Amino acid sequence: MKKANAHGAVLAGLLVALVMAAASFGAWAGEEKAGDPAQFARGAKAWAENCNRCHNVRDPKELQDYEWYVSVTHMRLVAGLPGNVARDILAFLQASN
Amino acid sequence: MDGGRLTVAAVACAGALLVAITAAPSEGHAQSNEELLRRIEAMEQQLQGMKRLEQELEALKAQLGSAQTQAREAQEQAVAAQQQAVAAQKQAREPERADAKWHLAGYAHTDFRVSDLGSETDTFLAGAFNPIFHFQYKDLALFEGELAIEVEDDGTTSLEIEYAAIDLLLHDNAAFTAGKFLSPIGQFQTRLHPPWINKLPDAPAGFGHGGVQPLSEVGVMLRGGFDFGPMVNYAVFGGNGPRFEFDGELEAVELEGFGSDDNSDKSIGGRIGILPIPHLEIGGSYMTADLEGVAGTSGRVTEGEYTLWGVDAAYTRGALDARVEYLDAEVDSFFSQREAGEPTELIPSTDFEAWYAQVAYRLSGITDMPYVRNLEPVIRYGEVDAEGFEHFVEHTVPEDRLTLGMNYLFAPSVMAKLAVSWRDFEDPDAEDATEVRGQLAYGF
Numbered sequence: 001m002k003k004a005n006a007h008g009a010v011l012a013g014l015l016v017a018l019v020m021a022a023a024s025f026g027a028w029a030g031e032e033k034a035g036d037p038a039q040f041a042r043g044a045k046a047w048a049e050n051c052n053r054c055h056n057v058r059d060p061k062e063l064q065d066y067e068w069y070v071s072v073t074h075m076r077l078v079a080g081l082p083g084n085v086a087r088d089i090l091a092f093l094q095a096s097n
Numbered sequence: 098m099d100g101g102r103l104t105v106a107a108v109a110c111a112g113a114l115l116v117a118i119t120a121a122p123s124e125g126h127a128q129s130n131e132e133l134l135r136r137i138e139a140m141e142q143q144l145q146g147m148k149r150l151e152q153e154l155e156a157l158k159a160q161l162g163s164a165q166t167q168a169r170e171a172q173e174q175a176v177a178a179q180q181q182a183v184a185a186q187k188q189a190r191e192p193e194r195a196d197a198k199w200h201l202a203g204y205a206h207t208d209f210r211v212s213d214l215g216s217e218t219d220t221f222l223a224g225a226f227n228p229i230f231h232f233q234y235k236d237l238a239l240f241e242g243e244l245a246i247e248v249e250d251d252g253t254t255s256l257e258i259e260y261a262a263i264d265l266l267l268h269d270n271a272a273f274t275a276g277k278f279l280s281p282i283g284q285f286q287t288r289l290h291p292p293w294i295n296k297l298p299d300a301p302a303g304f305g306h307g308g309v310q311p312l313s314e315v316g317v318m319l320r321g322g323f324d325f326g327p328m329v330n331y332a333v334f335g336g337n338g339p340r341f342e343f344d345g346e347l348e349a350v351e352l353e354g355f356g357s358d359d360n361s362d363k364s365i366g367g368r369i370g371i372l373p374i375p376h377l378e379i380g381g382s383y384m385t386a387d388l389e390g391v392a393g394t395s396g397r398v399t400e401g402e403y404t405l406w407g408v409d410a411a412y413t414r415g416a417l418d419a420r421v422e423y424l425d426a427e428v429d430s431f432f433s434q435r436e437a438g439e440p441t442e443l444i445p446s447t448d449f450e451a452w453y454a455q456v457a458y459r460l461s462g463i464t465d466m467p468y469v470r471n472l473e474p475v476i477r478y479g480e481v482d483a484e485g486f487e488h489f490v491e492h493t494v495p496e497d498r499l500t501l502g503m504n505y506l507f508a509p510s511v512m513a514k515l516a517v518s519w520r521d522f523e524d525p526d527a528e529d530a531t532e533v534r535g536q537l538a539y540g541f
Contacts, residue, residue, distance in 0.1 A: 049375045049376060050328075052413050052414075052415075052418070053288075053376075053378060053411065053413050054284075054288040054289060054294060054413075055288075055293070055294040055509075055510075055540075056459075056506065056509035056510065057509060058509045058510060059508075059509065062510075063200070064192075065193055066192040066193040066195075066198045066200075067198075067200045069193075069198055069233070070198050070199060070200035070231045070232075070233045070239070071200050071202065071231065073231075073233055073236075073239050073266070074200075074202075074231050074239065074241060076272075076322075077239070077241075077264055077272055077274070077320060078287060078288060079288070079322075079330065080320060080321060080322035080329075080330020080331065080332065080370060081322050081328075081330070082269050082270055082321070082322045082323055082324045082328075083266070083268065083269030083270070084269050084324070085322075085324060085328075
């Protein structure tokens, strides 16, 4: 097998394995209870600890609820935040604007 | 009792009185008549009073009817206003109800530069306008696309795609990304390069365009994070990888995402970051790729093996922002054309190195004084170095750079920056330079 093809096969196999492994974790990825009263407090803490890892923290009033929904998803991916932490931050931002 | 009943009662009383008068005995008749007349007069007065009361009662009834009509009208108006409010509220929340939502973000900056470097003039720089489009479908998919619109030195406008990728949100700990995405190697390119985030007007030496740090990749990526107590984030990717830049001569390693690959070998790399305590992140990066040499008039062509590793750390708490990044890359020797029109030859291996350390502190951490609290002094020291193939070394422009800056934050994402850099070039024929840069940046 040519070296190039070997690299491609390794890469493809690696990615398939990673995606499958990632998907399998989904079984225990929990959802927050609706109306969880502690979510706001968790979100405020996560907002303070994570957003300024890269940039100055922005005022929750800068965006509307639906814009925060999209923006927080983007930030979750850039910063590597778990989904539940991102949802906590979103709840805090939407409740604070 | 209403007015009619009062009238009947009064007439009945008067009748009874008349009967009583006619039935009275004849003795003491004159006195009795006088008494009766007084009583009749009193009764008549009472009757008049009752009539007035009846009139007043009728007037009150009329007023009551009018008030009831007004109340009904007011109630109808209130219902109409409530319906309008509900409709307006629904209209206002319409974007939130939709399955597909979008958000236009981005940033812009404009600069000026004063330099004593002979090759550079003192100039205003138009900067750039980078709109970023985010479209999200439920909690399933996100499209991210950033354009770079820039006014070039000759007055023309360039348009480039910084990244354009679709993310599938697999679950809380993983997202699959496909397309052109920012390289996850290190922190600066992925997270810090937008001017409203970057603490200084320029990128650190060896970072940014033409540096040692890869800028973007075209391929696929898996990324996400876990909260094990300490937070962990990761990104692994495979893509087309870098290429050699050949423009009349073999010039450099281009570390940008190309729309297609010039060989079948794919780059593989990634980064893992851990936050052992809140506010402190430590990361490690690795990347490997094979770059195709350029065919010459004769001779064999081979691939140059490219490997990179790096470490980064950042402590960001309150007003303090301190970070350091280090990258080390190598292109192994390979056969390629060196100059146009020549046969291939062995190109020696080249080592690249770049690092910087930076500390910024917002004075709001120590004072509430107006204006002063918005200041943010910054210091950064960095080096970029290359050893090996002379064209690659020349293109890298090895230097040591010390920069002092002062920012003024009008808002968290709106700031003015002023910085002075002392640039010490390693090329003995190059003059050292002092450079002053100003920048106005806005992230939205």
